[in-house]
Amino acid sequence: MITSSRREDERVQDVTRPSVARMYDYYLGGKDSYQVDRDAAEQVAQAMPEIRELALENRSFLRRSVRYMARRGIRQFLDIGSGLPTAGNTHEIAQAIIPDAQVVYVDIDPVVLTHGRALLATDDRTTVVQGDMRRPSEVLGHRETARLIDPTAPVGVLMIAMIHFLTVDERRSVMQQLRKALAPGSYLAATHVTVEGHAPAAVEQIEAVYATTPTPIFFRPKEEITPFFEGFDAVDPGLVTIDQWNPDSDELDQPAEKIGTWLYGAVGRKP
DSSP states (O other): OOOSSHHHHHHHTOTTSOOHHHHHHHHTTOSOOOHHHHHHHHHHHHHOTTHHHHHHHHHHHHHHHHHHHHTTTOOEEEEETOOSOOSSOHHHHHHHHSTTOEEEEEESOHHHHHHHHHHTTTOTTEEEEEOOTTOHHHHHHSHHHHHHOOTTSOOEEEETTTGGGSOHHHHHHHHHHHHHHSOTTOEEEEEEEBOTTSOHHHHHHHHHHHTTSSSOOOOBOHHHHGGGGTTSEEOTTOSEEGGGOOTTOOSTTOOOTTGGGGEEEEEEEOO
């Protein structure tokens, strides 16, 4: 996943420390992780036993939100913090509805770039770039982003399981820059972990594990997650736990009841 500086970029490549992207791949059943990542992921699982099911449900939310946007004419997508390639990638979902949809994946982990570029070698409508979500101008100004994304047309921006890595100060700067750069009619889809309904000791244990990575995580209540969507009109049903978000009654990815209660998610449209 994405971190905040060149120094952190170097630490992402340090296999002596756990990586958020590799941990997430492990949750999803992937094989691109080291023992340090697996050990950290198992510590998270002690506090959140349903973490693997939750990671799958988070991917399901991504697919539902991409379908929602594509069905409303969004033809270009920016997937920030995309992680390692897995089944049901953004471009596969979008292009099933709009065959010429264009997708830019963004991540800071070099492993993601290597795997992503191999996966997408024959698809000239999709690319992977190295970028930092805390520097939106660099992400949006990357030559590969500029090649595929028309800034004057609506864009579907995905920040799935990403905004909870931003501090409050970073939230104001990052989200404002993104919102200003997007054309009217653009969408933002995002998910964020919550403290609500969970034991403080479990939350503290998970935050402590992620504090050992280059990317600390911040659990928040709903009222502190809502500001991430400032300037966007929420799609019904608004900001809800992800097991409650399925406005198109998508039969392909029905939400798993209660599994999503660790995560709030929403899709918003820029007016």
